[in-house]
Amino acid sequence: MKTLVYCSNCGAKIDDDALFCPKCGTKTQAGKAAKVTYPADELRDTFYQVGIELEKAFTLAAKETRAAFKKVSEEFQKKSDSSQQAASSEGAVACPKCGAKNLSSSIFCSNCGVRLAPVEESQGST
Numbered sequence: 001m002k003t004l005v006y007c008s009n010c011g012a013k014i015d016d017d018a019l020f021c022p023k024c025g026t027k028t029q030a031g032k033a034a035k036v037t038y039p040a041d042e043l044r045d046t047f048y049q050v051g052i053e054l055e056k057a058f059t060l061a062a063k064e065t066r067a068a069f070k071k072v073s074e075e076f077q078k079k080s081d082s083s084q085q086a087a088s089s090e091g092a093v094a095c096p097k098c099g100a101k102n103l104s105s106s107i108f109c110s111n112c113g114v115r116l117a118p119v120e121e122s123q124g125s126t
Contacts, residue, residue, distance in 0.1 A: 007028070098114070
C-alpha cells in the first residue's frame with residue numbers, strides 16, 4: 001500500500017514515490033533524493049550546448065572568411081602589380097585623370113575607369 005504525502009508547494013496529496021507533484025509540478029523529496037531534473041532544465045542545457053557549438057562554428061567561419069579575403073586581396077594585388085609592370089614595359093599610356101600606367105592597347109584606365117582612347121567616329125557615306 002502506497003503512502004500519501006503532501007506537496008510542499010501546493011499541499012496536494014501525492015504518492016510518496018512520486019518525483020514531481022502532478023498538480024503544480026514541484027519536485028518532491030523523492031525527486032530531490034533521486035536528483036531528477038526538470039524537463040525545462042534539460043531543454044535549457046541543450047540550448048546552452050547548441051549555443052556553444054554555434055559560437056565555435058561562427059568563429060571558424062569568420063576565421064576562414066578573413067583568410068579567403070586576405071588571399072583574394074593578395075592575388076588581386078599581384079595581378080594589379082603585374083599589370084602595372086606590363087604597362088610600363090610595353091609603352092604605357094598614362095591616365096589623364098589619375099596618372100595610372102595602362103597598357104598601350106587599353107581603352108579604359110584599369111585604375112579609375114576613365115576612357116583613354118578617343119572614340120573613333122565611323123566614316124560612312126551619306
